[in-house]
Amino acid sequence: MINPQNANTAYFGDTDGRVGAVLYALLVSGHIGIREKGWSLLCELLKHENMASSAYKHKNNKVLYDLLNTRDMILNELHQHVFLKDDAITPCIFLGDHTGDRFSTIFGDKYILTLLNSMRNMEGNKDSRINKNVVVLAGNHEINFNGNYTARLANHKLSAGDTYNLIKTLDVCNYDSERQVLTSHHGIIRDEEKKCYCLGALQVPFNQMKNPTDPEELANIFNKKHKEHMDD
Structure with missing residues (x-):
């Protein structure tokens, strides 16, 4: 349980490309807010990721990819209702494997990395609105995929693109x-x-x-x- 009024560090392990999990982590730790019109969209996004988990468990890749595509359409509508907060006091460390994993799409991963990088205390990030106590580390999926996506199955290409420029600045330890x-x-x-x-x-x-x-x-x-x- 995370208390957004507590300055103890919150650690988040593998989210496996689940955009909803990253959004929820940032929401409960006070780093982002969601406007009223976005709440139902977040719930719908989380529901689709939960169904995607079931499809993955049952090795139903066609259903998995369809659910992730729908997830991304919901995210495309949700993102306009997400805003950064500058008063968060809970430091967050994301321990890697948030991209390039089983629930990843190029759109979802770019969203995760862009959002997290916007909060990182990194060179060139001088936005005074952003509370810079978010640390994002690379896991084995970020390292092994090196930002490049390939077809998961011959007949079902999950995504095509590159997130290399977004992940190459991540550290492996902090x-x-x-x-x-x-x-x-x-x-x-x-x-x-x-x-x-x-x-x-x-x-x-x-x-x-x-x-x-x-x-x-x-x-x-x-x-x-x-x-x-x-x-x-």
Whole structure:
């Protein structure tokens, strides 16, 4: 349960391309508002994503894609009723796998990434209306898909397009120096035998660090390696 009047950090794991889940997370944490005309649309969007989950579970891909297409039409109407709020006090960390996943479409993923990036404390984002305490991390789906979408089945092309420019700026881990918490999608493994830290396929040898026990330095190195991988 999230209390929007509480300054404790809220963590959101895989949303798997569910636009409604991301909107709901931002809504209950106080980062966005929805005008009165948008409430019924949000409920309808969430209902379609719930039905899409059932279709995916039963491996009914034709129904799944039809539901996601309808979801996107609802989202196209809903987005005009969504607005950013600048008084949110609950920090939010999205831990990855919000795009490029089972309920993704190019339209839905672009919406998720554009919305989240608009709130991130990133270079060039100087909008004073935006409360910049939202952290968005890349998970394995963002990394593996690298922003490019392909046909899921020969006869049912889910989407075609590219979100690379929207995801390549995402970090893979974040260190909160105030709360002294290091977060990532995969979790970081300290391998004493190989004398390195592992985050997915990325590795940071102990001897690459000035201080092998400094989590902030480790986060910075992992993020630098990740950026090099994404730009490759």
